[in-house]
Amino acid sequence: MINFNLFVLPFFLGLIYVLVAVGKSWYHWIKALTPIDKVKLSTLIRHPKQALSALKEVFLESLVHRKMWKRNPLLGYMHMSFALGWFLLIVCGNIESRFYSGVHVNAPYYPIFLKFFIHDRLVIFFEVFSVPGFFRFLMDFLLLYILSGLVLALLKRQYSNFFGMKRTSRFQFTDRVAMTCLWLIFPLRLLAESFTAGHYGSGGGFLTQPLGDFLVQLLPVPSEFVAYAMWWGYSLSLGIFFVMLPYSRYMHIPTEVLLIFFRHAGIQPKKWYSSFSDTEVQSCSRCGVCIDICQMNTAGIHNAQTVYFIQGVRDRYVPEEITQKCLVCGRCQEICPVGINTDSLRLIKRRELGSGQSTDFSYLKSDDKPKTAQIVYFSGCMTHLTPSIIRAMTGILENAGISYLHLDKDRSICCGRPLMIAGKDRQANELIEINKQIIHETRATLLVTSCPICYRVFREEYNLPIRIQHHSQFILDLIKTGKIPLQGQFKKVVYHDPCDLGRGTKTYEAPREVLSKVTDLLPVKQEANNALCCGGSLGILNVTQQQRAMITKEALDILLENKPEILATACPLCKKTFATHASIPVMDIAELVYQSIPKPSYSASAQSHQAKSYANELI
Amino acid sequence: MECQLGNQKPPLFLNFTEMKKRIIIIGGGIAGMTVAGALPSNEFDIILIEKEILPGGHVAKWDRLFPSRRPAKEVLDFVQKSMAKNVVIKTGSTITTIHRDQNLFTLHLNGEEPIVGDAVVLATGFDLFDARKKEEYGYGIYNNVITSEELEQIFHEGKKLTTSEGKTPQRIGIIHCVGSRDEKVGNLYCSKVCCVTGVKQAIEIKEMLPECEIFSFYMDLRMYDRNFEELYYEAQQKWGINFIRGRLSECAENPGHSLIIKTEDTLTGHPLKMTVDMIILLVGFVPSPETKRIARMLDLQTGQDGFLLSSDEHYNDNSTSVPGVFLTGAVKGPACIVNTIADARATALQIERFLITGISE
Amino acid sequence: MKNFGYTIQRDQSIDIDQNDRRIVNYLLSLEPSFNLCLGCGSCTGTCTAGHFVDFNIRRVHTLLRRGESKQLKTEMKKCMFCGKCQLVCPRGVNLRNLIITIQRAIEQIG
Incomplete structure (x- = not known):
C-alpha cells in the first residue's frame, strides 16, 4: 500500500474500536425495545418524510446545538464549532481526498492524514479558485473555526460565568482523558500539517503554510522529524479519544442521534428502566446547564443535581440520598438541551428503591355508593387545609347555577400521586383503582379539581373516559360562556405557576387568562416553564423544613420583585407554602374570581358580622 | 395631638445643656405609662409618644384580667394616675425617623418639630397574631x-x-x-x-x-x-x-x-x-412591624423570634447594645401585665442610673 | 424486676430498660426531626387515612420513640402518603420521610 504509514494505526484501530463499541450499544438498545416500540421505529425508517425530519433534528441539535445557542450564544458557538466544524472537516476532507486518490472509497485514515501523503503542489494565493486550492483554503478555515471553539472551551474552564454558568459539572477520570485528547486533536493537526507544509515548502493552506514556514525556521532539529512526531501525536490523540469515547461523556454524541430517532418514532419513557431510559442516560452530555437552575442549590445541596444523578445511573450506582434529593419540579427537563425526561428517570430509580413495602388499603372499600352528578368537584386532600379555595369554588359553582357533587367534602381518598412520586407505584395504583371506581359510580362527565397534583395524576394515570379539568380551566370556560358575571378589582397580581400544573400538564394559559379578566397581571422574571418551585414539593422527602424555607423565600423574592399586591397561585400546596413566608396575601385564582363576582347578599351579611376576609379587605 | 396633663409645658426643642435631661418613651401602653410614672418627674423631662389617639395600648381594649378577673380598667387607671402631671403625652404620633448623635437622640414625628432626648425607652409592645x-x-x-x-x-x-x-x-x-x-x-x-x-x-x-x-x-x-x-x-x-x-x-x-x-x-x-x-x-403575640422599623433605625438587635434583644437576659434585661436606649415590656417577647409592670419599674431605675452616672448596664 | 411468682402474662407496661431502642437511633440517623414531636396530634387529626381507619401516626411515632415496635407493621400499611400531616405539623417534623423510613425499618425487622 502506498498511502500508508505506521503512525495511522492508533487512529485506525481506535476508529474500529469505537465503531464496534457504538454499534454494539445501538444494537443492544434497539434489540431491548419493546415489540411495539420496535414497530414504531421501523415505521419511522420506512417513512422518508418522518425520517428526514428526525435527521433535520439531528443536524440542528447534534451539530448546530440550537438549544445551546438559545441559552447562551457563546456556549452555542463553542459547541457548534466542535460538532459542526469537525463534521464538516470530515466531510470536506473526504471529498478533497478523492481528487488526489481518484477513487471514491479511500482507507478511512487517508483523508484524515491527507496532508501527510499529499504535499507536492504549491498553491499560490490566486489558485484558491482552483478546486484543490479551494479545499486547502476550506480545510484550514474549518480547522481555524474549531480552534476558535477550543479557545472558548479553555476559557470556559476558567471563566464559566461568561457562558451563563455559575457551576459546571465535575469530571470523571475517563472524561478528563477523553477531553484532553479531544483538545489535543486539533492543535496537533494544525502543527502536523504546518510542519509538513513548512518542511516541503508546499501543500499548506492560508493558515498552515505560513505558520509552517515560520516554525520550520525556528527549529533546531530537522523539521521532517518534528513533523512526523506531530503526525504520530495527532493519530494517537484521535485513537485514544475514540477508545475512551464509549466510557466518557462523549458517548452522548452517537447516542443522541439514536435518541432523536427514538423520539421521532414516538417511543415514550417507560415506568421501568427501559432501553429508552438507557439511551437518555447515555445521551447526557454532562453539559451542566441543569446545575445552576436547580433549586437544591438554594437549600445548600450541591451533589444531587440531575447531571450528577444521571452520572450515577450511568455508573450503575446512585446513592439513595441523591435519587431522593429532588423536588421533581421539572425545571431541568425544560432546560435540558438533549431533552432528557429527567423527572421520569428519577421516578424510575425511586421505584427501584421503594417498591418493596406493601400497603393495605382494604379499609377504603365501603359499600355506600356516592351520589350521582354530571359535574364532580374533587377538592383534593391539601385543599382541605386551604378552606378559602373550597369556599371560592363552591361559591363559583353555586353562582353559575351548576349542580355538582363535592366528592371529597367530608373525607377524601388521596389521588395516589404522592405515593407515585415517592416511587410507590403499586401502592398508588391501589388508591387509583378505588378512586376510579368511586368516580365511575358518580356517572360524572366532568371532573374538576382544585389541586394540580390530583389533576396531573387524573390525567396521566386514571384513564378516565370523562373530561378532567383543573379549576383554572373550568373557571375560564365559565367566564367564556358568560356563566359568571365579573366585576374585577384589577389589583396588581403576580401568578406563580405550580409545578404540576405548569410543567406537569402544560397548563400555562388558562390561569393567566382567568387572572387577566379580574386582575392587573404583572410579569415575573422567571415564569411559565421556568417558574420556580414553591419549596413545598411532595416530590422530595429528605430535606429539612429550614431548607424548604430557603427555597420558598428565594422564590418569593423573585415573585415579589415587581411589587404586586397579591400573589396568585392555583395550588393549595403552593398557597400554604408561600403563606408562611409571604409579606402580601397569597390567593388562589378561584378566590380572586369569587371575590370579583358581585354578591349583594353576601357582602351585606358579611358586613353585619365584621367579616375579616382578605376578599373584603380588598373590596 | 398633644395631651397636657400639667400646667407648664416644657419646650420640646431647646438648648438643654442647662436643662433637665429628657427621656422619650415610645409606646403609651401599660409598659410605657408605668415607666413614665416610676421616673422622678421633677428631675427629668418625660415625653410619652403614643401612635393611637388614646393611650392604654391593648389593655384599654380588654374587659377583665386573669387570674382574678378584675376589670382591666382598674389597672389602667392606676397606671395612668401614677404618671405625674408634667409628663407630656403626645398621642396620634408616628415616628418617622430616629437619629442618634453621640449621646443625643433626635426623633422626628409626623409633621411636628423634632424632639431631642437623652434616653429613649422602647415600650412599643406587641401585635396579635393575624x-x-x-x-x-x-x-x-x-x-x-x-x-x-x-x-x-x-x-x-x-x-x-x-x-x-x-x-x-x-x-x-x-x-x-x-x-x-x-x-x-x-x-x-x-x-x-x-x-x-x-x-x-x-x-x-x-x-x-x-x-x-x-x-x-x-x-x-x-x-x-x-x-x-x-x-x-x-x-x-x-x-x-x-x-x-x-x-x-x-x-x-x-x-x-x-x-x-x-x-x-x-x-x-x-x-x-x-x-x-x-x-x-x-x-x-407577634413582634410588631413598627417595632422592627424603629429597631432598625436605632441599630438594635433582634432575637430569632423577632422580638428585641436586651444586653443580658438575666442581669441587664432593660438596656440594649446602644447606650441610652432601653427596652421594656412585651417588646422583648410575650409578657403578662404583672411582669410588664415590674419590668417597667426596673427600667425606670436603670434609666435614672444611666442619666445620673452614665452607666447603661 | 421483682418476680412475684404468679405472673403468667408478660408485663404490659412499656419497659424502656428492655426495649430495643436501636430502631429509634436508626430513625434518628435518617430523619433527625423525629425528635421534635411535641405530641399535639395535628397530624392524626388531619390524616386522610385516619378518617377511615384506626391509623394514628402520632401514636406510632411515640411508641417508636419508646422503643415499642410490635404491631406497627400492619398499622403503617394504611398510610396514603398524602403529606397533609407534614403540612400541619407545628414542629416541622419531616413526616413523609419519617413514615417511609419507619416502613422500611419495620420491614427490615420483620
Missing part, C-alpha cells in the same frame, strides 16, 4: 370563627355573645396556641398568656351563657403563675369546661354555618370530630 395566616382554622372565611381579642371586645362592650346568625351558641370550641409554638407560621415561641386567657374566657362565656358547652383544645396548659392553676381548677370544678388535649388540625363549615373541627384526642389516641357553633382562636 389568624388569617392559619388558613385551615377558617378565620376570615367562616363567620363564626373569632379571635380571643374579638371576644374580649364583646365582653368589654357588654354585648351578648351570638353566632353570626344572631343565635345563642350551644357549643363553643376554644383553640389554644394559634400563631404560637408553630413553625408553620414562623413562631416557635410560646406566648405565655394565652393558656390562662383561654381558661379565663371559657369561664366568662360560662358566666354569660350557662347553658353553653365549652371545649378547650390545648397542647399543654401552661399555668405558670400564681393563681393560674387555681383558675384552671375552678374552670373544671365550678364551670365544667371540657379540656381536650389536641391541637386543632382543620375546620370546615356546615351549611347552617356551624363548624366541624378535626383534631386528635391525644389522650385516647383517636381522631376527633365535633360540631361547634363558634370557635375562638387564642391568638398569640
